[in-house]
Amino acid sequence: MAKIDGELIELLKSGDVAKQDVAFKHLYEHSFKAIKTMVENNFGSGMDASDVFQETMVAVYHNFNKPGYEINCGLKTYVYAVAKNVWLKKQRKKKPEFQLKENHNSITLTESHIEVLEEKEKYDSIHGLLDSLEEECKSILVQFYFDGKSIKEITNKLKIKSESVTKNKKSRCLKKLKELAGDFLNIFGTNR
Secondary structure (H helix, E strand, O other): OOHHHHHHHHHHHOOOHHHHHHHHHHHHHHHHHHHHHHHHHOOOOHHHHHHHHHHHHHHHHHHHOOOOOOOOOOHHHHHHHHHHHHHHHHHHHHOOOEEEEEOOEEEEEOHHHHHHHHHHHHHHHHHHHHHOOOHHHHHHHHHHHHOOOOHHHHHHHHOOOOHHHHHHHHHHHHHHHHHHHHHHHOOOOOOO
8 A cells, every 4th residue: 555545544544624634635636536437437427426425435434443444455446446336336226227338338237237246346355355364364264265175175285283273273364354354254154
């Protein structure tokens, strides 16, 4: 993360309205144009873009004021991703089937298309979070949850002392991942 991103995040967390205002103005100057373009390219107006930006700033503010909340990408990228999610949710509330423009062609997205997009978004988010873990943690969780390997296979492959040590590491790694994700990762049940 760039130094300026860290400084902006600190301003948002400061509790000082004047400092927060500086951060919000910077985010507006550097993010609004891209958000407006995204909204307008997907059947929104300039006013819709303003609403999306405002809701995005509220979400960003609340997220960064959660204890221990961190991002693993640039702040501008993060703000754009939050705005995209805000816009998609607004569109889904309007009607279950909506038009999405892409390369000057339009395609109809049905409920099943939306479900696939949501699953891809979850998958991408999970992998982004996994990348922020230590390599051994990432390896254990990927092998167990995505590759379907047993604790014994993981123990042997990673040359861990015993299966119980692997289970403990998996548990700690999963806890760390859940902390990073907040409430997002309810997909990992405790039954495995």
